[in-house]
Amino acid sequence: MSLLKSLRIFDFNFYRAEAAKVKSNIATEWKSEWSKKEFRKYLLTAFAFLIPALSVLPKYLLWNETREGFAFDDPILKLFDPVDVTWLTFGLIYASILLAFISLAKSPNRLMVIFQSYGTLVFFRIISMYLLPLDPPEMLIPLDDPFVQLFGGGVILEKDLFFSGHTSTMFLLYLGADRKKMKYIFLAATIFVGLSVIIQHVHYSVDVFVAPFFAFAAFKSATFIYNKVYGVKR
Numbered sequence: 001m002s003l004l005k006s007l008r009i010f011d012f013n014f015y016r017a018e019a020a021k022v023k024s025n026i027a028t029e030w031k032s033e034w035s036k037k038e039f040r041k042y043l044l045t046a047f048a049f050l051i052p053a054l055s056v057l058p059k060y061l062l063w064n065e066t067r068e069g070f071a072f073d074d075p076i077l078k079l080f081d082p083v084d085v086t087w088l089t090f091g092l093i094y095a096s097i098l099l100a101f102i103s104l105a106k107s108p109n110r111l112m113v114i115f116q117s118y119g120t121l122v123f124f125r126i127i128s129m130y131l132l133p134l135d136p137p138e139m140l141i142p143l144d145d146p147f148v149q150l151f152g153g154g155v156i157l158e159k160d161l162f163f164s165g166h167t168s169t170m171f172l173l174y175l176g177a178d179r180k181k182m183k184y185i186f187l188a189a190t191i192f193v194g195l196s197v198i199i200q201h202v203h204y205s206v207d208v209f210v211a212p213f214f215a216f217a218a219f220k221s222a223t224f225i226y227n228k229v230y231g232v233k234r
Contacts, residue, residue: 026106033108042229046112046222049119053126060126065159069133074204082141082201089143089196093166096189100173103182109226114176116222117215121172124214125165134161134204143202164203167194167211168218175219 033039104111136158144156170193174186194208 029106030108038230039109039112042109042226043112045225045229046116046119049116049123049222051119053119053122056126057122060129061157061160062155064129064133065155065157067133067159069135069159071135071138072204074137074206076198076205077137077139077201080199082139083199084141085196085200086141086143089166089193089200092189092192092196093170096170096173096186099182099185100176104176104178107178110176110178113219113222113226114172116225117172117176117219118169120218120221121165121168121215124218125163125168128162128214129160132162134159136161137201137204140201143197143200161203162207162210163214164194164197164207164211166197167203167208168215170194171212171215172219175215 100114101111104114140158142156142158167190170186170190174183174190177183177186190212194211197203198205198208
């Protein structure tokens with residue numbers, strides 16, 4: 001017991017003190033960044049991408065469900081019958097998003113880059129879905145995503161296909177992570193989520209394979225704007 005005490009395993013005052021210290025450090029970092037004109041300017045830029053994107057997305061997704069698209073034989077999907085892994089997929093997605101927010105809370109600038117990247121990614125998805133309307137795979141098991149339903153007016157979406165939003169979002173978290181350990185976690189999450197939506201026949205395999213490239217383009221464009229705002233020369 002003395003060993004446990006020395007390790008402070010059951011010292012809840014210690015945990016409270018450490019939590020307060022982390023909270024204080026985060027608040028100090030945000031206060032410091034907020035005092036900079038460049039940060040305030042970039043924050044407005046980031047939300048200028050994010051808010052319109054999230055406003056347009058639900059209307060577009062509902063309209064997209066009414067469009068006639070085309071389906072094709074996916075040689076990878078033909079190899080196996082679909083398996084419902086919905087809750088495993090969601091558990092990993094939302095746990096990863098929560099972990100990303102916690103790990104980046106102390107890095108306001110990096111978090112703003114992620115926000116702008118995501119707004120850009122949403123616009124990429126809207127454009128790509130418009131240019132390439134697809135009907136869902138024949139043996140699809142619907143992915144009953146509560147977050148997507150919220151933005152899709154309570155409708156279970158089936159034509160939200162090219163490219164995979166879940167996979168690209170996970171890869172965006174990988175790109176935005178500021179620590180090697182976090183990068184490994186988010187890269188593994190990207191691979192698992194990509195495989196999951198293929199296993200469930202929610203997406204064609206091409207939707208998943210191209211998703212990281214769109215995420216990379218969104219992240220690079222957000223980083224370019226960030227560097228312009230802060231006057232970083234590369």
